[in-house]
Amino acid sequence: MEGRSHLLVGLTAGVVLDSVVHLTGDPLLGVKGITIGVLVNKVIYYTMVGFGALLPDIDNARSTFGHKLGWISKEIQHLAGHRTLFHSLLGLLIGSLMALGLEQLVTYLLDQRGLTLPAQFISATHLVFFAVLFGCIMHIAADGMTEGGVPLLWPNHKRFGFPPNPHWRFCTGTWPEFVIVWSFMILVGVGIYTSIIVI
Template sequence: MNGKTHLMGGLAACAAVESFTAGSEWSPLFYVGGMIGAFLPDICHVHSTIGRKLPILSRVISFLVGHRTFTHSLLFLVLIYFIVTFIAPEGTNLVIGLLTGMISHIILDMATVRGVKLFFPFPLRVRLPIYIRTGGRFEGFVQVGLLIWLVVWGYQFIHVWL
């Protein structure tokens, strides 16, 4: 998936988490974390949105593990969780947002032809039964679906607060 799809996916996933946890206090850091998390797994791809921002780190990671392997795995999710909670022990909103965005990214990439190595270092590739080609026509439909979800959620959110 491309960067726009991942960004909308991360925000939509955060909106879904907020919808299903009514009464919880989510700060703007939750959504910032979701946006960062939506891009973070593609640090292994030098031409990705985050890869272009951090080119040296992206090239090193790409060289060491390749694309859609370690950074798209459960192991990476756990590692990021421990790193971020160590750096910001009081940053619960940020951590949950970051993991929410990362999970949405991984699920979206599981819906592509190549899938992901979810159980890295094991070589098994995981792909959803229905998948699309990255950058293809159907990715546009995914973007529209995510946008509709965000608009509906945004309307409900604003309607509640008015």
């Protein structure tokens, strides 16, 4: 799947997750006083979900994320190949470790800028960790719907996907990708809209 699609799927799924479990704290709508802390949490949450949604394609030098990393991506792609390590459970483990490091960094930077409350919130709830991991999982799940599938148990080369029959899945960059991604977004949009109207 293209980076753009991954970003859209990750972020819309992130909206759903946040509206169900309120990871970032109180919802913005219906809250009396919106504090800077809540806003910072939300910005960080969505940035990190977006980052996680692009992260597994670190092994593709031509991807959105791979472009930014240049030789690092080329090296990973050269050593392991595209859609291998970072599209597996082992890759999720590595992603989790990276997310934990990133969480420390974000907490430190916020603290430095005097934003102590969001910093405390992030280290207490592991907001960054869950957001990055969730983004990665959504990426692998979305790639699982393409013809190639994903090697979940890499280094074992068996590829998994949904639906199980690869002929029912779609090819990256073809029209079904856009139809699926956009219908998903529209459904989420309608869901959010109606839930606001009902409230």
